[in-house]
Amino acid sequence: MDQSSATASHGGAIGMHGIKKWFGNFQAVNDVSLEIRSNEFFTLLGPSGCGKTTLLRMIAGFELPSEGSIRLDGAEIAHLMPNQRPVNTVFQNYALFPHLTVAENIGFGLKMLGKPKAEIEAVVAEMLKLVHLEARGNNLVTQLSGGQQQRVALARALAPRPKVLLLDEPLSALDLKLRKSMQIELKRLQAETGITFVFVTHDQEEALTMSDRIAVMSQGEVRQVGAPWEIYDRPAERFVADFIGETNFIDVDVVSVGTDRALVRLPSGAEIPATFPAGTQPSGKVTIVIRPEHASATASAATAPLSGTIHDIVYLGTDTHLHVRLADGSSFMIRLQNARSGPCGYSVGEEIGIEISDDVAQILRD
């Protein structure tokens, strides 16, 4: 690891192939292959128990994969001890050393690497500045607030200039406001240091806000990998669509399939184009998703592709949600942005048409 200025370091790329992990009879990770690019803010997103933390711990070296290989910049690291990997972790509970000061905590990694004292002091000072804790270097970590401890944990993990920084739900212990500002802070640190960040969270909003790319996991498998907009707008399967944001599922018939769009027939008989996951060939009966904000209400029920009766109106400040009962009995949600003040202008029991924006429907893989 070179010591150079903050911006010059180069994040490592991680390649995982055929990773499997059993704990006794329980398979925590089932055949995961992922390519994490250099300098990327990569998020492993999924509900608790989906295997995301196990995957992270295998990159750190706290768990060994039962099968498969992990490469860092092309070199196999799956068998190395944690202290032999140029990878540092920000732990969920921070795991700061209670008997050491803030500065000693931050300098710990460099000290273990046998760096000269002057160099350690310089890096520690730089790190304290990076996380805005210049005045707290000589405090014991137990004297700091939760948010400050969080920043010390970050500085401690960044100080040895790892090629990859692993973050295990580091924001989950903070209150909402602090969490929001730390999200921005993390994004800034990642951009400034150029270190590859691998971030684990179960919070979809956190993942969408910060990530360059997201891997959605469930039951030990990666369900979809993509940029936040792809995960949100082009979910490949029901689990992804359901886990991230709110959505409407509609059962439709495939009419024809083009190169990247298919034409589907809605229950009302109207036909709309829909995108589909790469590598699939939709046919017959399929399910499409339409996000609530991609639909809008119109008074002309007869000409709209979908129509129904409003059975619930939920006012949320920024938005209003209209819950519409369609002709076939299923429910459809529309999100209206409250662009003006005052009531939304609709009432429960009203018959409305639903317009669907262009190119927003996505066919799910079954």
Next chain:
Amino acid sequence: MAKNFSIRRQPGFATLAMFSFFVLYLPIATLVVYAFNSGTSIATWEGFSLRWFQSAWQNQQVIEASIRSLQIASIAAVIATACATLAALATTRTAPYRGLTFKYSMVNMPLLVPEIVTAVALLILFSRIKVWTGYSGLGYLILAHSAFCVPFAYLPIRARLESMDLSLERAAADLYANAFQTFRYVTLPLLWPGILAGLMLAFVISLDDVVITEFVKSGGQDTLPTYMLGQLRRVVTPEMNAISTVFLMLSLAIVTVFFFLSRNPQKDDR
């Protein structure tokens, strides 16, 4: 119901508690009081005096026995604590495996084995070794004391290790510390209060042991407790009270320090 029930509000509780304390500490209080008796009786008060402390201080046998006791206790406590630390690390810093519970019981067994059994066993073993080697120094006593002090030192150290956050050691390893550095810079500093507590406990236990010492010691190897036992068979003067009082104060001091060290093991950790 359980919430509202308090034993402290039961009739007679306070009286009974006071009485129990009284019975528990009366003999010791009497002993301490008569250490200051100016007469030669341990039952008839004749006036305040420090003469028996002075007399004990000038008694060559008492001084030699005290020094021997302290010597044995210090060395045995260090050896026992070192062994106990290793045992505690080996039984907590490992994935559970078959036989782990068996190991716990093996380490703690000396607490359950009647002391007299250990004493006789050591007597027989050491007398053989004495014949073979011709060595008859303090080593036997130190060895014996070290052995039965291990479980006492083991308990606080293991308790401390078990309450320690494992992710700290993981964090050290993540930050490039090898196994030895992790122990040196993270585990040991955090374990230190437990080790000190174990050391003191072992020291106190060794200091007042009678049974095993009585069986294992060679001629002229009296420790303070066995010397006092010997004296009691003859004429008893308040000198015994004076020695006991000093002994009591020393133990109390050590136990007090132990209490403060072992209190809230995680208090400074979070």
